[in-house]
Amino acid sequence: DDPDNIDLYNGELPEGARLLGVGTRVSDFYIGTFDEPNVLFVSSATAREPLLELLKKFPTICWIHSRSAGVDFLISDFLASSEALLTNAKGMFSSTLAEYSMMACSYFAKDLPRLMRQKDVTAWQKYNVLELRGATFGIVGYGDIGRACAKLAKAYDMRVVALRRHPVKSMSDPYCDKVVGVNQLNELMAESDYILVAAPLTEATRGMIGTTQLSAAKEGAVIINVGRGTVVDE
DSSP states (O other), X not given: XXXXXXXXXXXXXXXXXXXXOOOSSGGGOOOOTXXXXXXXXXXXXXXXXXXXXXHHHOTTOOEEEESSSOOTXXXXXXXXXXXXXXXXXXXXXXXXHHHXXXXXXXXXXXXXXXXXXXXXXXXXXXXXXXXXXXXXXXXXXXXHHHHHHHHHXXXXXXXEEEEOSOGGGGTTOTXXXXXXXXXXXXXXXXXXSXXXXXXXXXXXXXXXXXXXXXXXXXXXXXXXXXXXXXXBOO
């Protein structure tokens, strides 16, 4: 009954592929006796438990694909021990999030709340704004999303400082002015005017930005989190 699922039923599938079921619970899947599902597409943020049940019920599943880049909502010990291959949608939302990050920077630099207040009362008063050009854009988590954001930031002529687990992998990246390791997070916080959090949620990144890191940030710094909320311990 969900209109968003119409394409799942009526859309074109690769040759030889058949859609056996769509649902949010194991009981939604009425799979025939002779049908052996081998691919599972996951799009629900509450899929961890149903996924475990489906893997136990249908051991023929050998490929699980997540529609999101992050897979933290799926990970479990049972899944780790499974022989099923897990893939994600890396890069699917990178360009959109890059545009959003630049909008967020402009929101504060150009004082858009004040502009909207003036619009509401039709009082067009002059006020000063900041330039993004020359400002430092710190990126915590330099994966596909982080790099897409860096590309747009460089178009604004911002200075980009990127943090990743293995800095050597981005030392020659044309979008970075500086690349640092995880042990230099406070250094990035201290020199950035805008801090983009794009790190995936893992045990290592959960709460990686907390009191110590926020205290290291310069006064007036803007934090933009396009990753998981719990990476920042507020």
